[in-house]
Amino acid sequence: VWQFENNLPLYHILIPFQAVFYYLIFRSVIRNPKAKKVALFLVLLTLLTSLGLSFQYGLNTFPSLNLSVLSLYIIGFSLHLFYQLVQNPSEQSLFRLPDFWFALGNLIFFAGAFMIFTLLQILIINDLNRPQYIYDVILVLNYFLYTSYVVSIYVCTRKLEVIDGQ
Numbered sequence: 001v002w003q004f005e006n007n008l009p010l011y012h013i014l015i016p017f018q019a020v021f022y023y024l025i026f027r028s029v030i031r032n033p034k035a036k037k038v039a040l041f042l043v044l045l046t047l048l049t050s051l052g053l054s055f056q057y058g059l060n061t062f063p064s065l066n067l068s069v070l071s072l073y074i075i076g077f078s079l080h081l082f083y084q085l086v087q088n089p090s091e092q093s094l095f096r097l098p099d100f101w102f103a104l105g106n107l108i109f110f111a112g113a114f115m116i117f118t119l120l121q122i123l124i125i126n127d128l129n130r131p132q133y134i135y136d137v138i139l140v141l142n143y144f145l146y147t148s149y150v151v152s153i154y155v156c157t158r159k160l161e162v163i164d165g166q
Contacts, residue, residue, distance in 0.1 A: 009059040012050075015066045019046045019073065022106075026077045029099055031088075035080055046073045064121035071114035078107040098156040105148025112141045 023043035030036055050066040057063070081103035085094065094100045116134055123130050 006060065008062055011063050012054045012059050012066065015050050015063060015070055016047050019043050019050065019070055022074055022077070025102075026081075029081060029084075029102075030077070031084060039077060042073050042076070046070060062120070062124065064117040064124065067117040068114050068121070071110040071117065074106050074110045075114065078103040078110070082107075096155055096159075098152040098159070101148045101152035101155060105145045105152070108148075109141045109145035112137065 020043065023039055026039050027036055030039060046069055049069045050063070053066050053069070054063060057065070081099050085097065085100060085103075090097060116138060120130060120134065122128075
């Protein structure tokens with residue numbers, strides 16, 4: 001049985017699960033078949049990169065670079081969702097489209113996470129102190145991400161209620 005002094009190995013396990021989870025979501029909302037193939041390639045690349053980084057730095061370190069790689073993957077497909085929204089205009093307001101809220105939350109959270117976790121890795125490598133505000137920014141970004149998910153789900157259920165009511 002493996003024994004660790006902290007919960008950092010959990011993060012190393014969580015990142016591949018997140019990559020697959022987001023792949024399944026993006027695969028279901030992306031319309032372009034070529035983009036779906038690119039998503040499959042990128043999720044496999046993200047998984048392999050994350051695995052390699054975990055072995056390189058060890059499971060008892062915080063996987064900052066793993067999160068940076070995951071962030072790049074999710075940022076790219078959030079931008080692709082925005083591209084789809086622009087290419088296929090709707091008569092509805094953007095604020096009434098669940099894809100908009102899902103992409104917005106992911107884009108803002110993972111762009112911020114990319115910057116923070118890349119910076120954090122530099123601080124860790126150089127054995128420098130981590131500023132406390134990093135954790136506060138991550139907390140605010142998490143609140144924004146989960147709020148956008150709730151709004152996305154709410155908007156989606158409202159659309160389903162309208163369809164069922166007709």
